Amino acid sequence: MHNKGLIKVFAIIFGLVCIYQLSFTFITSSIEQKAEEYAVQKISENEENYPRLRENAANTYLDSVAKEPYFAGITYEDAKDKELNKGLDLKGGINVILEISVRDLLVGLASNSDDERFRTALDKASEIQKTSAKTYLEIFFEEFDKMEGAKLASPNIFANKSLSEDINFDMTNDQVRPVIRRKIDESITSAFEVLRERIDKFGVTQPNIQRLGESGRILVELPGAKEINRVQNLLQTTAQLEFWEVHKASEFNQFIVDADQALAQSMMSENTDEEDEEEISETSETSETSSDAEDTDEQDLNELLAADEDAADKDEAFSKSNPLISLIQGGGNPQGPVIAYFAIKDTATVNDYLARPEVKSKLGQDLRYAKFVWGKPAQDSEVIDLYALKTNRKGEPDLSGSVIIDAQQSYDQMGRVAVTMQMDRKGSRAWEQMTTKAAEQRSQIAIVLDDIVYSAPGVSNPIKGGNSEITGEFSILEAQDLANVLRAGKLPAKANIVQSETVGPSLGQEAIDAGINSFIIALLFVLIWMIFYYGKAGIYADIALAVNILFIFGVLAGLGAVLTLPGIAGIVLTIGMSVDANVLIFERIREELQKGKDQALAIKDGFSNALSSILDANITTGLTGIILFVFGTGPVKGFATTLLIGILTSLFSAIFITRLFIDGYAKNGKLLQFATAATKNFLANIQLNFLGKRKIAYVISGILVILSIVSLSTKGLNQGVDFVGGRTYIVRFDQAVNSVELQSQVQEDLGSAEVKTYGASNQVRVTTNYKVDNDDNSVDQEIQEFLFKGFQSYLPQGFAYDDFKVGGNNEEFGIMSSMKVLPTIAEDIKRASYYAVFGSLIAVFLYILLRFRRWQFSLGAVAAVSHDVIIVLGIFSATYSFMPFSMEIDQAFIAAILTVIGYSLNDTVVVFDRIREFFNEHPKWHLSKIVNYGVSGTLSRTLNTSLTTLIVLLAIFIFGGDSIRGFMFALIVGVVVGTYSSVFIATPVMYDTAAKKGIDLSDKNKKELDEEETEATIS
Template sequence: MRNRGGILALVVILLSVSAYYLIRTFKANSIRNDAEAAAMTVDGNIDPQLKQRYLDSLWKQPVFLGTTLEDLTKQELGLGLDLQGGMHVILEVSPNDIVKSLASGTRDPRVGQAIDNAAERAVTSSDHFVDLFVEEFKKLAPNTSLARIFSTAANRGELSLNSSDIDVSNYLKAEVDGAFDRAFNIIQTRVDKFGVANPNLQKLPGTNRIQVELPGIDNPQRVRKLLSGAAKLEFVEVYEPNEIGPSLDAFSGYLNQQDLEARLSSIEDRADEQEAATDTSALANDLAAQLTGSGADSTGAATDSLFNSNSLSNLFINTGNGLAVRVKDTTRVNELLNRNAVKQLFPNDLSFVYDVKPFMNTSTNEELVSLYFVKNLGNAPLEGDVITNARQDYDPTTGRPDVSMQMNATGSRKWRELTAANVGQRVAIVLDGFVYSAPNVNQEITGGNSSISGNFTLEEASDLANVLKAGKLPAPTNIIEEAVVGASVGSSAVRAGVISSVVGLLAVLIFVLIYYNKAGWIANVALVVNLVLLLGVMASFGATLTLPGIAGMVLSVGMSVDANVLIYERVKEELNEGKPFATAVRNGFKFAMPSIIDSNVTTLITGIILFIFGTGLVLGFATTLLIGIFTSLFCAIFISRLIFEHYIKKGKTVTFFTNWSEKLFKDTNINFVDNRKKFYMVSAAIIIAGAISIGIRGFGLGVDFKGGRTYVAKFENTVATEDVRKAMEDAGFTAEVKTFGGFDQVKITTAYQIENTDPNVELEIQEQINGVVANIDGNAGEVVSSSKVGPTIANDTIWSSLKAIFYSLILTFIYIYIRFRSVAFSFGAVVAVFHDVLVILGIFSIFNGILPFSLDVDQAFVGAVLTLMGYSMNDTVVVFDRVREYLNDKRKANESIATVINNALNSTLSRTAVTGIATLLVLLILLIFGGETIRGFIFAMFLGVIVGTYSSLYIAAPIVVDAMQRQLTKEKEEGLKAAEAKA
């Protein structure tokens, strides 16, 4: 092995880096546990405000090797919603409302009809909404120019009455897409200010949708209102400190009084201890005297006393331009400012508002955020609906970035009045309760055209322009998919995941030891290192570990056995030929490499397809699977090789079998090929039976594919699904009820009001469902998790799933053709995979409602199908590699194709069996211990491994035999015709 020292150094570095990131994850979790302990109340509950205050206090502080808690949480192996509870939401920016607003100046009823028609088509179409609208409008008004509808004074610079329909369409698309970008920025700010640890917010590519994941949320209704509410943009006057001096003085006195009371209470507590009583009583009396005096002259105290170093007073910092607070103290400050005693000290129309953007205090290296005192927030003299346009521009005198803003006639009048009354004062631009800018008014502004200048960067000016445009159009966001997972469900999932992981790993390690003896120890070391690297890489990327991710992790460990098996079986063949141990090991690695690469590339193709098209459960699985492919490949090739080289250098050998496994699969001579027609008939019978079942019974479609709401309800005792269904029917719901994970738990699926996007509807339905399950014939129940999928996203899920399967087949066909240079191999592999998919579909239809767990066909099922396609292809490619090797062996040149392929199947049988058994062991354990959430997913994969192994042996290879024999027959016939033509 060349450059063994370099490879060993690389292994040490990778393990060290992985360990470092895993320790960071452990430290972050340790701090969160400390926060919960510090926030524990007397009755054993956790006060969320106290917990958040504890975390805020450490957010910017070094807590691990100079790393702050903020940085730790950005690169840690976080837990997904299914493992800790929380809420997952997919929002869609409503394009029909935007187009409707842009056309608000017209009275043509055909516009509204076209918008409604386009909205209906959008449910089942992936085309841009504007294109659908234009098509529908042209159907209703073929001779009407779009410019006559949408050209207004507000967009005079972009459209005119002479603009073409294409120009108008492009303008509408730009407005819709711009509204989406603005909505994303607004929601990102809302989420950042929501106080959730590790929120995940991302744009879904190719759509006007936003995915939001909020771990630990316990108030879904608040989240719905927060995320789906329209942006509120306000222009409000700012109270300067000199305007409210008496209020600030009174506030300072209040803070000092609170500080003294806290210190006095602390001293009195210490005085209760007998050994400290004498020392503390005098100090307590002295503080009590100070406290009595502080109340008398508190209103006359200097404003600067706000900035004393006392406990509460020290929360506020005088920056010279106003007040600021440390970002880590905002939770505590909010609690303080919301006290009624504090509110009464200030004018009734005053509100405390933070700046949206923190800044760094370079002298103390602390992150601060400005605090403004604004007037009439919520009842502003001017709101964002008057803005017609805003853009990033440049100040003509300084050349620095600024923002140009235009208003309509009403806004121009109100803006003139507001600026005239505040010359020399500040006016704050407030969006969703946060100040984005507070420019100083230099003069009365008339005409509605304004320039907002300041010390802006280009990015800040662009962001402010987007904020101002957020008030230009109503861009409400509709929740089209959501899932709420209760904390108790999450803790149960953690237990299931940990148990299944540990037991699955142990099962694989024991099996490998039993089968390969001492060489099994080497493989197990590689597997354990693989697991450490896998977790370390995920932590370094800040990946989120989900229950399917755990399944993918354990499965990748099971499948990583395959590379070791391929190497070991080759080494055993070399040893059986009498070659020295060192030569056998090196040849084993060399000859196994093509099969290892081919099998991993086919699995990689599947993993990439899953990653691109999957969301939620499937995406979590794909992420872990992709990382696992690379780490397992590295460990099998390098870790195992390093250990073998160590033994070779020492002059030692390693045994590759036990007494039990030595003769297993040795000299097997099963005739796979000659019996192929019998197995064709068996497969055809299963597929036909499945097709009949699909035609008669259909599938149990999951909510992913048909849309609707799903609730998982847990009862104190065993409950009959029919009783729950009848109770739902009596309450006015048409619902499907299934047992879910035990006879005391059910899954309720209903399409009731699924197209209603009003966020209040969710609460109403939730309350109705809670009322139904609260008491079923004396059996108390509660909803522990819920999910919702709108009809639009259900349709998109179907199409994305079909595309994922199609692309996977095409890419695999191309790869196999490139590697084997024969259509016969590509055809055999694709037919075998297609066979596997049809068999699994048939089984899911036949046994739906019979087996005691869900066999719904949903996105998780599609993920399982794609994974089994990858596994089946993996198995098939290994056989094909051996077939190619035998076909190129001149010693086998005189053998028939059937004989060559039959020998190849027998020679790889041990590898097929060992890999299959190891993978089935893991899947069986996941099926038993993995939890109800992934049971249908794992069952599909369990069946897939069996069916995939069967098809590799009895379908794929025999089809290659038939195809190649037909090709040879055709070539012979063409040769005879050519010879006859020459004669």
């Protein structure tokens, strides 16, 4: 090996850089350990809610030492920014994919056009996109073009005042489309920047925000975040701030009565029950009699409600005859802005009532443009206030939030938490005019954010200078978030959460513990096995392996990559597979020594001869890793990242680091044995007639493939929410539970909910497609309430809903993690998975074709890989219903399938490489003899690599986390089947297709062997 000095210097420098990068992680871990110890000493377990109190105490400690130098001038704050990033499954936190509504953006660009063809194209695009791979914008253009004479540059659509500089009336649809695409892209970019600015101020370390292609989707990862509602509000609030004049409550007293009567009559006509109809009619007459005498301009709503309550006591008949009034919990001050108070649970019903035509008709001429909006409810309150904004035909506010240039959390004159805002010059003038008018009329101004009234203060004097203040029932965090949102600006359109995942911190810690345990066990086995099998040479291989692990973690830390539980699995798998390179080298050195070569030459030729197989094997595995990285998201991408890094560092460690130690030991003539007494002659000079058994192998494989296809056709696969959409929750109890009993408890509310034991007997996984098409956050809360109601009797005594819910007060029991995937993105994930699998098969076929220059090799490899994939799928299909762990088909499973493809190819390519080598060395040998010798020559390597990899996977399967058990099972089956197929499927298929015409498979241009020779067997 040339340039040994340069390689040594590089290895040392690279190692020191990796140690430096990892030092930040050690510093943060040390300080955080001290913070935990401080919290344990300060907060006793006897205190109520002690886990949360300890967390607060630990955070207080970390804040106090954040800027103090800890080691070599490095502070905790500095180290935290540079430590090895941990994913959600290791640290806990929140992961969401937001989709900016392209429909809303189009509507905005079209100035809220009500053009019939425009609206029809939007509706059709919304429906088609649910099952289409195309973007919403492309579908909209296609649907719009189908309408005869439809013109995008119509004055009623995009040829409007706001787009006048870009679009004119004479432009064709083809000319308009690029402009709209650019505008949409600019808006999504703007949304991305707004979200990034909000997240930067959120307060979590190492947040991650990425734009996903051109889909309008944005990935946001917030490790360590726990307040799911706060995060949802932060990400989805469009920050549409508006200032409105507001109606007085007294203006709506008569309307409430008239609307109530109109509703009663309308609902009575819909009622087919004659007895109920008579009852409603009688009580309605009583109500009308009393209401006729009312002078609602003088009498407030509270008196009206009191009279009605005394007369009817709000019984069932009263509710039917007074559907609106019966819902009112209290009236507002007649001169104030609150019309009435309602129960929060009744807001949907009230909205429906107020939107009915028969109710709108009662508003009268003066109130016909009134816009009803709700206030922001106080904390722990069950009622909410209703306001009516003064608006016009266009529905435009008097002043919008675009004039806000700064916002800060503050306190009002009463000491309550508030948000102060500063307006620009234009806004200041408009604000002064607006407050002057309000002061003269002694009226209120409503401050409205996203159609929610945060405050509606009265104005006694004009406000100059552009200062304003929002007050309300804020916590400090809510006020800080609101100020953050206002500073960052508004989103250009609504952001829908199409996929989300929440992992509790305790579940993350358990995943870390499980990952470390499996890592240590796998590593110890590999280290011991290499010494047992190769003696002192195995010690050098172990040193190279340890250096390799240092390189992997150092590179991950340096690149800022995120370490996930599948990522740890990727590293552990890399340990098992990286042994393969050393095994290949050592086996080749042993062969050269058996030929009688001296040690120095045997070492040189061994490394040289093994290089081709090592490169081919790692390149094929690397191709599948690249495809995983391109098509995968989240944990799958984390797995691919560590796999790719591991391949590169393993190559360097095996080829150079191991060589340095071996050459250094042998340079003075010291004898280095590449075996121990127990393994010296193991599988040496063994020659087996593998091809003679190929027909038996074909029959066995044929039966397995047919059974797999039958199971897949009849029983199918257990598709996870990644592929079909839905919601899943991991729920933990303080006692062992029966999943069948739990399922029966929630079946009535959630319908097709599935409850299965997940890991330990006190933990279940709940999967449901309840309201799967509805992305509203209220559905998430509704499902959690159903689960709490159904599971309450199985939870600890006194366990409240706030303890149970996602991000609740209790971190030991309740919902430990949750995941939501809408059907639209589920289709996209499924489609990307298909592309990944087929793309990897095509890439491998082409690589092997280019590398071996014969299609017979490619056909054999693809046949073996297809065989492996079908059998793995078949086993999952046949066994998922009774296996004690989750066998859902999700993104992680696709990663497992691609890894199986890579591993199987790794094995196959090593065998093919040896066969090709024998062709070049023995051109006159019979083809079958060459193939059998090639397979036999790699037998020791195949068994060594497969055994170490299999033990490593079993360690992860047994000691790893529950979330990757199905993933590991797929890999275990894949390794077993892949090892078998490389010998009994790939090689025989290659042989049979080549032997038919006596094709020469060597690299040299030799004379073709005749058919008689190719059919000969080992003599």
